[in-house]
Amino acid sequence: MNDHETPQAEALRLVQARFPHALGALLGGSAAHGRATPTSDLDVAILLPDSDSGSDTSRREVVRHGGRLAELFLNTLAGVPEFFAWDRARRRGTVLFLYDQGVPLTDPFGHVARTRQLAREVLASGPPPLTEAEREHGRYVLTCFMDDLIDTPASDRYEQLALADHALSKAVHLLTAHHNAWTGIGKWLPRRLLDADPVRGKALLDGQLAVAERADPGPLTAAVEEVLGLLGGPLREGYAHAWSP
Structure with a gap:
């Protein structure tokens, strides 16, 4: 890791190295808003293309890149609506807030922008009421x-x-x-x-x-x-x- 590299540049380099086929990505958490400490991890949401072979799956993954831990929130494009519904049902909206408040890293096809809009609509609806x-x-x-x-x-x-x-x-x-x-x-x-x-x-x-x-x-x-x-x-x-x- 370059001591002068910004968290955004570091996260983008991670995405490009590990997921060159990604449809887009954004950085969330404290690193996205200038509150990161030297030991803070990178919270990175990554959109993956849909795959007939199932090689790309929605998952949460922790890796170390350039000496820093990174927590990756990976979702296939088709799986986003179902995942957001699950995230809402937990009443915490962890990934919903990541998309709402994160900083886009790469979005060549506009998928990140559309996914952020969906996240904001789900967040605006609020969590489900308790039975x-x-x-x-x-x-x-x-x-x-x-x-x-x-x-x-x-x-x-x-x-x-x-x-x-x-x-x-x-x-x-x-x-x-x-x-x-x-x-x-x-x-x-x-x-x-x-x-x-x-x-x-x-x-x-x-x-x-x-x-x-x-x-x-x-x-x-x-x-x-x-x-x-x-x-x-x-x-x-x-x-x-x-x-x-």
């Missing part, structure tokens, strides 16, 4: 985490921290769904949460910090109870869930 059964199950599980967190002594730090993480994750899932907003995992969890609900989202994140830094579950349980209040309150007795084989 009633999904919402009630989430409400019950979050109530259980909240109750366990309240009952866990501060001396049981491993259990307290594990419960706080699970309570935060479940609360984010329900709160973003309540706002018909996209959710996320890892570093995207707080970002998507604060986008969806800055006030309640900050209360949840501050609550998790209070558990981590002071072994105090009070702020997090209060924030969780407020989220539950949007959905009808805590759910304990009366909840029923049929087993599915």
Whole structure:
């Protein structure tokens, strides 16, 4: 890797070397917006031609190129709509956002531009709403985490921290769904949460910090109870869930 090479130039060189037959590509993530660190990987979406032989398939692949890790999101052109529908169903839209916010690297036939437009249309439709059964199950599980967190002594730090993480994750899932907003995992969890609900989202994140830094579950349980209040309150007795084989 050339120390003076931009992430865009580096990513384009990767595409040209490994996928010379690609129909187009773009760079996403922190590298596309000037926030990359020396150890940041490259997130590259690559459109591949449809192949009768099946030699090109939609997949996720991690490679090392020029000393830097790169995470490749490869899709055949015909497979894009189905893949975008799957990405939407997860309610995270990982690759949808990559196409929406990424920087085109090469687009000789206009396929990247059309795929970006499709991604934006899917994103504008929002994630699918939770079914009633999904919402009630989430409400019950979050109530259980909240109750366990309240009952866990501060001396049981491993259990307290594990419960706080699970309570935060479940609360984010329900709160973003309540706002018909996209959710996320890892570093995207707080970002998507604060986008969806800055006030309640900050209360949840501050609550998790209070558990981590002071072994105090009070702020997090209060924030969780407020989220539950949007959905009808805590759910304990009366909840029923049929087993599915």
